[in-house]
Amino acid sequence: MSKHPTIAEHLEASGVSRRSFIQLCGMLMATAPVGLALTKGSVLQVAQAIGKTKRPSVIWLHFQDCTGCTETLLRTSAPDVAHLILDVISLDYHETLMAASGAQAEAALRSAIADNAGKYVLVVEGSIPTRDDGVYMELGGKPAIQVVRDVAAQAAAVIAIGSCASWGGVPSADPNPTGAMGVNSVISGKPIVNLPGCPPNPYNLLATVLEYVTMGKLPALDEFGRPKFAYERVIHENCPRRAHFDAGRFAAAFGDEGHRKGWCLYKMGCKGPVTHASCSTRHFNEIADCWPIGLGIPCVGCTEKGVVWSMGTFETVPIHLATPPDTYPPIYSGTGGIKVGAAALVGAVAGAVGGATWVASQRFQSSQEAGVERVATDRAHAEKLKASSGKPIEKKED
Ligand code: SF4
16 A cells, blocks of 8 residues: 555555445535535545545644544444544544654654645644733643644645634633634634534534545635535524424423423524524434434524624524514414304304305396296297298288
């Protein structure tokens, strides 16, 4: 095998079956059904295109984070999926997953940069402290802000994974003591993709990296640098509880009747109507309904700057009109017994309608009879004409 094998060569050497790889490609296509050039064509064509590509080198740095983004990459329901993802990309430096530490880790980072200068994808997890010259976090004796700038300088592209790396996330919550910021606030001159989420879905990362190395370009981004294939729609559009929202059926508290019946969580502070993310269509850990709303927890809007950590958990977001029950008709109307007055009125109306119907039918019958008589007269007249051989019937003189 060459020093820089293709993805297909590497998978074969690692004993990964073609079937598992095709399944992964199928999941990628389901993650990004639109807006991702990579997913055009059949799953076999996509698998072929990815297989021919050299494994992308990825350097992964951690800053002010909880490691949740890494956890979501590894905690798949089937361990094979995590291994498969790590086989498809070449994770050349990752502080949480590598055995080395201290000077050895520093040497590993230098060597990963030197081996793939200008070609690697830099993934950043966590926010960057900027206050007081970045003194609040250092790696190898250097402020975090300097480390991220140095490593980004030789990267082909930068991916900010998670809400902290995208715009500061939890560490930037008021009063933001460390001056936490997202990657795009501290580096420039490089293509940067934001994959916000707390945590984000790992398939969005894999799809973005593979799009870049297979097609040679980043996926289309929205105004906040998020790939449109994953962040173009709000959760509310594809939420399985949407029918309850439209019908005005809301849970008001955890464990109440509406909550037990799976009704809409809007009145419990669900931020789904303003949150752009694919959680409602691509669940976590490959388990159906494994996502906040699927588990009965209101969406906190973790992919939206200015929503999560800025609004109260149970505060409701503004929607197009006032509270839905005031603007949508109820689906059930109450019914009761018929009162005597109402029965009399119904009887009177029914009698009037019945009488009018009888009169109309009589009129119709008379007109029918008149019509029959007219036809008979015409026939008799025609017979007389025939008998007279077409001569006009002589008018008898009185
Ligand atoms: Fe789903 Fe939340 Fe919208 Fe209700 S408000 S339909 S729970 S996204």
